[in-house]
Amino acid sequence: xxxxxxxxxxxxxxxxxxxxxxxxxxxxxxxxxxxxxxxxxxxxxxxxxxxxxxxxxxxxxxxxxxxxxxxxxxxxxxxxxxxxxxxxxxxxxxxx
Amino acid sequence: xxxxxxxxxxxxxxxxxxxxxxxxxxxxxxxxxxxxxxxxxxxxxxxxxxxxxxxxxxxxxxxxxxxxxxxxxxxxxxxxxxxxxxxxxxx
Numbered sequence: 001x002x003x004x005x006x007x008x009x010x011x012x013x014x015x016x017x018x019x020x021x022x023x024x025x026x027x028x029x030x031x032x033x034x035x036x037x038x039x040x041x042x043x044x045x046x047x048x049x050x051x052x053x054x055x056x057x058x059x060x061x062x063x064x065x066x067x068x069x070x071x072x073x074x075x076x077x078x079x080x081x082x083x084x085x086x087x088x089x090x091x092x093x094x095x096x
Numbered sequence: 097x098x099x100x101x102x103x104x105x106x107x108x109x110x111x112x113x114x115x116x117x118x119x120x121x122x123x124x125x126x127x128x129x130x131x132x133x134x135x136x137x138x139x140x141x142x143x144x145x146x147x148x149x150x151x152x153x154x155x156x157x158x159x160x161x162x163x164x165x166x167x168x169x170x171x172x173x174x175x176x177x178x179x180x181x182x183x184x185x186x187x
Contacts, residue, residue: 003141010123028105032101036101037185042097047125078177086173091172
């Protein structure tokens with residue numbers, strides 16, 4: 001499912017509204033989350049999961065294709081941790 | 097940020113009522129959960145991809161007791177952030 005298909009599903013659930021308005025609201029959800037991450041904020045979506053920005057420290061690495069050394073500067077990476085409910089729902093009824 | 101803040105954002109920026117904003121935001125995550133529940137992946141351009149991966153059962157150890165246990169086959173959700181998002185965080 002793509003973002004567009006997600007918007008289409010949402011539109012089907014809100015038939016009395018302008019399709020464009022619903023699509024913009026769906027897109028806005030992800031833009032708002034992106035902006036929060038850019039501010040370094042943690043995002044907690046109940047029953048879904050947590051998005052967080054972690055800082056990777058600078059390190060020296062190799063380009064695996066050319067074997068050339070390169071310096072990777074310190075950088076921020078988004079992380080997602082699946083919520084417990086969703087994790088269990090996906091895993092099925094197992095142990096752990 | 098929690099769902100409440102996202103709802104507030106949609107309310108302020110798009111002119112839906114508070115109630116409608118809440119219903120729309122809730123439905124976005126509901127639709128996503130249903131999709132993932134079917135094992136389908138979700139690609140949100142500019143944000144990232146959510147992919148359900150099948151894991152085979154394997155033997156593992158309880159790190160606390162050292163006891164060997166069987167970890168059952170399961171599906172796990174992985175998130176791969178979009179390059180656009182990573183660039184946005186670092187620029």
